[in-house]
Amino acid sequence: MGPSAMLFRRPHVILYISLALAVAISALTAAVILQMRQDALAIARDSGHNIALLVERDLKHNLDAYDLALNTVLHAYREPSVLALPATVRNALLQDYVATTKGMGSIFLTDENGKVIFQFGKRMPQPASLALNELFASQRIAGDDALHISQPFLPLVEGAQRSIAVSRRLSTSDGSFAGVVVATLELDYLREQFSGLSLGKGGEVTLRMLDGTPLVRWPVLDTPIPDDRDTPAFSRFLLSSRGDFIETSHVDGQRSWYSFRRVGNYPLVFSVALPEQQIFLRWRLRAWTIGLLAAGLDLAIIGLALLAARQMRKRTALVSELREEAHTDALTGLNNRRAFDRRAAEEWSRTQRSGEPLALLMLDIDMFKAYNDHYGHPQGDVALRLVAQTIGGLARRPSDFAARYGGEEFVVLLGDSDLAKALALGEQIRAAVQARSLPHERGPLGILTLSVGVASTSECSAGSLEELLEAADGALYRAKSEGRNRVASYSADAVAAH
Numbered sequence: 001m002g003p004s005a006m007l008f009r010r011p012h013v014i015l016y017i018s019l020a021l022a023v024a025i026s027a028l029t030a031a032v033i034l035q036m037r038q039d040a041l042a043i044a045r046d047s048g049h050n051i052a053l054l055v056e057r058d059l060k061h062n063l064d065a066y067d068l069a070l071n072t073v074l075h076a077y078r079e080p081s082v083l084a085l086p087a088t089v090r091n092a093l094l095q096d097y098v099a100t101t102k103g104m105g106s107i108f109l110t111d112e113n114g115k116v117i118f119q120f121g122k123r124m125p126q127p128a129s130l131a132l133n134e135l136f137a138s139q140r141i142a143g144d145d146a147l148h149i150s151q152p153f154l155p156l157v158e159g160a161q162r163s164i165a166v167s168r169r170l171s172t173s174d175g176s177f178a179g180v181v182v183a184t185l186e187l188d189y190l191r192e193q194f195s196g197l198s199l200g201k202g203g204e205v206t207l208r209m210l211d212g213t214p215l216v217r218w219p220v221l222d223t224p225i226p227d228d229r230d231t232p233a234f235s236r237f238l239l240s241s242r243g244d245f246i247e248t249s250h251v252d253g254q255r256s257w258y259s260f261r262r263v264g265n266y267p268l269v270f271s272v273a274l275p276e277q278q279i280f281l282r283w284r285l286r287a288w289t290i291g292l293l294a295a296g297l298d299l300a301i302i303g304l305a306l307l308a309a310r311q312m313r314k315r316t317a318l319v320s321e322l323r324e325e326a327h328t329d330a331l332t333g334l335n336n337r338r339a340f341d342r343r344a345a346e347e348w349s350r351t352q353r354s355g356e357p358l359a360l361l362m363l364d365i366d367m368f369k370a371y372n373d374h375y376g377h378p379q380g381d382v383a384l385r386l387v388a389q390t391i392g393g394l395a396r397r398p399s400d401f402a403a404r405y406g407g408e409e410f411v412v413l414l415g416d417s418d419l420a421k422a423l424a425l426g427e428q429i430r431a432a433v434q435a436r437s438l439p440h441e442r443g444p445l446g447i448l449t450l451s452v453g454v455a456s457t458s459e460c461s462a463g464s465l466e467e468l469l470e471a472a473d474g475a476l477y478r479a480k481s482e483g484r485n486r487v488a489s490y491s492a493d494a495v496a497a498h
């Protein structure tokens with residue numbers, strides 16, 4: 001049997017195959033969607049890293065330049081030969097050094113009393129109006145001349161912008177306080193730098209001091225930059241010099257992907273936050289599209305398989321119906337002549353091999369032409385059905401095979417039956433038909449009867465199926481000629497007459 005024939009016999013197999021296919025498609029789709037999600041996160045992560053890295057390097061570079069400017073001024077004022085120069089020449093010289101720093105508000109140097117000795121910049125702070133008293137006081141008591149970054153402040157100068165001050169302490173040779181050198185950095189400059197970053201919708205960058213003081217945020221908020229020093233996100237900034245993590249923002253309650261870096265050795269931390277919703281926005285759209293397509297495909301496959309299975313079942317039912325019809329006599333419901341021929345040939349071969357006897361009954365309704373003529377053809381059909389029913393009801397063993405041989409003639413094939421058994425069944429059938437007492441005016445007894453011819457290989461030496469048929473037919477002829485309504489065997493001695 002070929003694979004397609006096997007499928008036709010088992011339509012549920014196609015359903016199982018389609019289900020397996022649908023499951024495989026779903027699993028593959030889920031794997032692709034998950035991979036795409038990871039890719040989306042990886043892209044956001046990379047872009048966060050890159051932004052943090054580039055900005056951190058730029059900030060560090062800028063602060064290093066500030067430090068260099070402070071040191072230049074500092075060293076110049078420790079150098080007697082520079083100090084000997086006229087103030088205008090000295091200042092012009094120094095200006096050239098410090099003018100390269102970006103975002104510079106101003107740079108100035110004071111003596112130990114806060115008196116400005118050198119100053120340069122767009123907005124010159126007046127010593128009396130310095131909002132840097134605190135810085136000055138803390139540098140006075142500081143034990144070293146390390147770089148100090150101040151809290152943000154607004155210089156008391158017209159047009160000044162929020163700034164931070166980067167300062168170093170001037171010490172005399174014995175280490176006592178000799179003044180400060182201070183450079184102010186306008187935070188707007190940094191904001192401007194940050195504004196050029198491409199962060200996507202909802203993304204933000206923030207520069208904070210390590211004590212949590214926010215300095216610059218982009219995009220700019222309408223409200224002051226939220227102080228988030230007590231948030232879980234900020235506490236993670238303190239754990240290491242760089243890293244990334246997902247955390248819920250305390251500002252808008254959104255989960256965001258954070259990437260952060262400390263700015264060199266300065267007490268500053270720069271962070272990038274990209275909202276998770278935004279990171280997965282495109283992925284979500286694609287995932288839905290792919291997911292729906294896959295679901296549609298699954299449904300189509302299962303639907304088609306259901307349809308095909310239904311068609312196959314219909315076809316199988318039709319085929320068996322046709323097969324049944326091809327072997328059944330339409331009028332009586334008994335096996336037809338073709339079915340008999342096939343079965344008889346099979347049985348003949350089987351008994352030839354096994355040596356078991358094979359018997360045959362030929363049955364013919366008596367004076368049926370007269371019955372038809374008298375009662376009409378339709379009633380003749382009724383009688384035929386009744387006789388067929390009687391024969392079928394008695395030839396019930398699995399090895400019995402009853403068929404309509406043609407017209408008003410029937411046959412019964414009896415596997416593993418000798419003549420005695422066959423005669424007994426013939427007699428049983430004859431008696432049963434007689435017992436029905438169907439009126440037949442022209443019949444031998446005034447009721448419908450039949451004659452039976454019997455032959456069995458146990459008694460006759462039939463060399464072929466045809467010879468066995470001929471023997472049974474001959475016996476039937478004898479039953480008819482000897483008066484009808486009787487059973488006769490192929491030999492004259494075995495006739496049972498009634």
Ligand SMILES: Nc1nc2c(ncn2[C@@H]2O[C@H](COP(=O)(O)OP(=O)(O)OP(=O)(O)O)[C@@H](O)[C@H]2O)c(=O)[nH]1
Nearest residue numbers: 364365366367368369370372377378380381407408
């Ligand atoms: N109603 C009906 N009659 C059928 C059918 N097939 C055959 N016959 C009739 O059966 C009759 C057979 O008659 P005959 O072969 O002459 O034999 P008989 O009249 O039975 O006489 P004996 O066999 O000698 O007893 C014919 O009249 C056929 O028309 C059928 O399907 N339906």
